[in-house]
Amino acid sequence: MRTLLEIEKAIARLPSDDQLQLIKDIPALCPEVFPRDGWYSILQDATPRPAFSQFLDRVDAEYSHAPESFPVLNEDSLSEKP
Numbered sequence: 001m002r003t004l005l006e007i008e009k010a011i012a013r014l015p016s017d018d019q020l021q022l023i024k025d026i027p028a029l030c031p032e033v034f035p036r037d038g039w040y041s042i043l044q045d046a047t048p049r050p051a052f053s054q055f056l057d058r059v060d061a062e063y064s065h066a067p068e069s070f071p072v073l074n075e076d077s078l079s080e081k082p
Contacts, residue, residue, distance in 0.1 A: 027034035035041040
């Protein structure tokens with residue numbers, strides 16, 4: 001466990017560009033965890049995930065009740081910097 005904490009701390013100290021590169025490289029560093037065909041196999045996986053489905057149902061119900069409480073996402077809002 002100590003090694004994992006050391007790795008997490010080291011990653012946190014990396015410049016943001018290096019952190020982004022690491023995110024891109026992780027599938028190649030851990031091929032046994034990431035399928036070869038990437039997101040396609042994950043998206044095609046029909047394994048039931050009841051907790052996630054319940055979460056999405058709650059979000060959908062909240063949106064149906066009060067859509068104005070959700071942020072508007074479009075090309076302009078995504079390109080704005082805080």
